[in-house]
Amino acid sequence: MSDNAKIKHQNACESEGACVLGSFSFGDELELNRFDGLPFSSRYYELLAERRTLPVWTLRRRLEDALVHDQIVLVCAHADAGRSTQIPQWCAELCLSAGYRYGTVVCTQHVEQRVVDLALRVADEMDVAVGHEVGYQIGRETCCCSDTVLRYCTDDILLREMMSDPFLEHYGVIVIDQAHQRTVSTDLLLGLLKDIVAQRPELRVVVLAAPPLTDSLRNHFRRAPTLSLESPLSGQPKVVRSGGGKDYFYSALRLVLEIHRTREDGDVVVFLASEEEVNCAHGILQKEGSRLGAHLGQMLPTVLGPGRGGLGPPPDERGPGGKTRRVFLATRHAEDTWWAMDSVNFVVDCGVQKKMVYNPRIRANSEVLQSISRCQAELRRRLCGPAGKCFCLYAEDNQLPTWRSPQILESNITATVLFLKRMEIGGLAQCEFIDRPDPESLMQALEELDYLAALDDDGNLSEIGIIMSEIPLEPQLAKALLASCEFDCVSEMLTIAAMLSAPNCFLEPPPGMSHEASQCHRKFRHHEGDHFSLINVFDTFKRSQKDPYIREEQWCRDNFLDYSALRTAESIRAELTNTLNRIELPVSEPAFGSRENSANLKRALLAGFFMQVHRPNSILPPERSIFKSFGLLKVARDVDGSGNYLILAHKHVAQVHPRSGYGPYLNKLGLPEWVLFHEYTLAQNNCMRIVTEISPQVFTQTAPLYYFYNLPHSESKDILQDMLEPRATRENDKNKASNLTDDSSSSNVQSTDRCVIQ
Numbered sequence: 001m002s003d004n005a006k007i008k009h010q011n012a013c014e015s016e017g018a019c020v021l022g023s024f025s026f027g028d029e030l031e032l033n034r035f036d037g038l039p040f041s042s043r044y045y046e047l048l049a050e051r052r053t054l055p056v057w058t059l060r061r062r063l064e065d066a067l068v069h070d071q072i073v074l075v076c077a078h079a080d081a082g083r084s085t086q087i088p089q090w091c092a093e094l095c096l097s098a099g100y101r102y103g104t105v106v107c108t109q110h111v112e113q114r115v116v117d118l119a120l121r122v123a124d125e126m127d128v129a130v131g132h133e134v135g136y137q138i139g140r141e142t143c144c145c146s147d148t149v150l151r152y153c154t155d156d157i158l159l160r161e162m163m164s165d166p167f168l169e170h171y172g173v174i175v176i177d178q179a180h181q182r183t184v185s186t187d188l189l190l191g192l193l194k195d196i197v198a199q200r201p202e203l204r205v206v207v208l209a210a211p212p213l214t215d216s217l218r219n220h221f222r223r224a225p226t227l228s229l230e231s232p233l234s235g236q237p238k239v240v241r242s243g244g245g246k247d248y249f250y251s252a253l254r255l256v257l258e259i260h261r262t263r264e265d266g267d268v269v270v271f272l273a274s275e276e277e278v279n280c281a282h283g284i285l286q287k288e289g290s291r292l293g294a295h296l297g298q299m300l301p302t303v304l305g306p307g308r309g310g311l312g313p314p315p316d317e318r319g320p321g322g323k324t325r326r327v328f329l330a331t332r333h334a335e336d337t338w339w340a341m342d343s344v345n346f347v348v349d350c351g352v353q354k355k356m357v358y359n360p361r362i363r364a365n366s367e368v369l370q371s372i373s374r375c376q377a378e379l380r381r382r383l384c385g386p387a388g389k390c391f392c393l394y395a396e397d398n399q400l401p402t403w404r405s406p407q408i409l410e411s412n413i414t415a416t417v418l419f420l421k422r423m424e425i426g427g428l429a430q431c432e433f434i435d436r437p438d439p440e441s442l443m444q445a446l447e448e449l450d451y452l453a454a455l456d457d458d459g460n461l462s463e464i465g466i467i468m469s470e471i472p473l474e475p476q477l478a479k480a481l482l483a484s485c486e487f488d489c490v491s492e493m494l495t496i497a498a499m500l501s502a503p504n505c506f507l508e509p510p511p512g513m514s515h516e517a518s519q520c521h522r523k524f525r526h527h528e529g530d531h532f533s534l535i536n537v538f539d540t541f542k543r544s545q546k547d548p549y550i551r552e553e554q555w556c557r558d559n560f561l562d563y564s565a566l567r568t569a570e571s572i573r574a575e576l577t578n579t580l581n582r583i584e585l586p587v588s589e590p591a592f593g594s595r596e597n598s599a600n601l602k603r604a605l606l607a608g609f610f611m612q613v614h615r616p617n618s619i620l621p622p623e624r625s626i627f628k629s630f631g632l633l634k635v636a637r638d639v640d641g642s643g644n645y646l647i648l649a650h651k652h653v654a655q656v657h658p659r660s661g662y663g664p665y666l667n668k669l670g671l672p673e674w675v676l677f678h679e680y681t682l683a684q685n686n687c688m689r690i691v692t693e694i695s696p697q698v699f700t701q702t703a704p705l706y707y708f709y710n711l712p713h714s715e716s717k718d719i720l721q722d723m724l725e726p727r728a729t730r731e732n733d734k735n736k737a738s739n740l741t742d743d744s745s746s747s748n749v750q751s752t753d754r755c756v757i758q
Helices: 003-015 042-051 055-069 083-097 112-126 155-162 184-199 215-220 245-262 275-289 374-384 414-426 439-451 463-470 475-486 490-501 514-522 530-546 552-558 563-582 595-609 696-702 715-724 727-742
Strands: 072-077 104-109 134-138 141-143 150-154 171-176 204-209 226-229 238-241 267-271 299-303 325-330 344-349 352-359 364-371 389-392 612-616 634-637 645-647 653-656 674-682 687-693
Touching: 042 112, 055 072, 055 083, 055 204, 055 226, 072 083, 083 104, 083 112, 083 150, 083 171, 083 204, 104 112, 104 155, 112 134, 112 150, 150 155, 155 184, 155 414, 171 184, 184 204, 184 215, 184 414, 245 267, 245 275, 245 325, 245 344, 267 374, 275 299, 275 325, 344 374, 374 389, 414 439, 414 463, 414 475, 439 475, 463 475, 475 490, 475 563, 475 595, 490 530, 490 563, 490 595, 530 552, 530 563, 530 595, 530 687, 552 563, 595 674, 595 696, 653 674, 696 715
Parallel strands: 072 204, 072 226, 104 150, 104 171, 134 150, 171 204, 238 389, 267 325, 267 344, 299 325, 344 389, 364 674, 612 634, 653 687
Antiparallel strands: 134 141, 352 364, 612 645, 612 674, 634 645, 634 674, 645 653, 674 687
């Protein structure tokens, strides 16, 4: 806060008899708002009456006492009890009563849209302006100022803030919400905060989670008091069970149509396994809804998820008679994100979820279909309220796992290890994980950082590693962006990095529209590869913004492109540009399209993704090679033009994704022999996404020798090795080495290790 704001708040506290930390009063009945010194509006008293009816209000005094005597407090309550809106306000009043001597309040979430929604609601309840006393910050948007006393942000934002302020000295209370979600960032925060509170006795940490509280969380904070609030509903929703089996997807859609035909009031929430299923269901329901009779009213399918729009028109704005029924299509990411959805009377729960589980042995994600947990089932069921119906397309709850698996055990933790290495520089010596990652994952992460030259000989961050940690990208992409500074292609690499970090901009076409979508996407196809095609898409989108006769959203729909994804990429690119300017790295002028620029872009990409090269397979059949694993190399080679690419590092066989520029829908130029790819997923077809042609000569010039010589033996490695060193020269060196071995008993000649770190 600014000095003037602090003086104003302190004077207000003194005039109202507020006391300091240790015995503070919340003072609801005062006529003046203690946060801005202005009289309360009538809206404040209306909302205050509603707030007092929330179940969490019964915990208010207990929380006050706990914060006086303990540094860490656990609160176990459902979102509809009001935990996310009320508890941060009470913590703000605690800091206000202490005169902000120890700092302000920050509350973390893991979903950006929830950050914004909560800040707007809480500012309304506190009768202050958003962006002043209450603010928010998400990845590419900041709405707060020096007067902000309560800030909502994502857990990623708070972690990045720790890089410049390791002990978070700006805050007096830190509220970690949705701890039961067990995201990687949340687990990192909870692990680091144990070390921080030990060095800051005035700091208070409040951890909010939905019941039941997991054993892992309870054991992690052994001495912390736990305030539990089951907040049972006034009645239990009616649960209807139906065995969905393998046909759960169409069973869920049939249920939605049957609900709509009954003409019962209320919106519907459908939980499906993946984003692909959500998009497919959206197209089917739109098509089927148009065939229903007008007497049933309109059915409006709405996709919920990261980067999506709002909840659709409210009940009183849905047309004549209010006959429109909203059908919310969601995945597990939408659980526990609503605290007030009175219009929902029906929940259709498929009971399964598709997750990407990282395999450290081959350094690739595997698509896994697994059951949801009992905690997730309860969260979904509560959305329909006590008078609603929940259709469960699975067996009894006791056949589900009790809790969800922590993401840190299923994710690539290379970026996490890079962050922790940076925290060691800041003075945080350790992170006490709630669930410690597998040692193999930790070793793989350290090895990858070593390959990227982010570590020095002692295992500490190198200068390159420190710069990489400043860039909010995955380590490989951050290294490619750094290399682009050397190769004078920063502008183009910024676009590629932003497009790869944003959601996929190419929309899946509705049924029967595949040919039209392919024709539109072919316009953006670049002969060098998919990375270059992404630049074409982004540059064309930016040009459309400058044309007064083109409406951006309509242009995206006409070209089967995702408008929100492109806007996200635009914001990410601006953020990355600001980061490079802040750390004083040069940003070159655009030169996209020239032969030199294309070659430099490929060199920069290989600097970060030399571990991801592919080659077509003709030596090992897929059924033999698919189970060999030695590490990940994002370079592949097609040895016979068949389209089966062999990954150099572990000899897995993969194919180009159908929607790639080299896929069957867009490709008219034939398949390249050597390719660099961005993503490889072990799924039904083992597809590579975002593929660009490279030459083996450039690869041998870019990949560090100590990495190259550790590749498993293959025909592709022999080809590369012949480029590095002709066969005759290698035979001569081998003979010399043999002679040196024979003479070793009479001399102390030592051979030099050729695998020098470059």
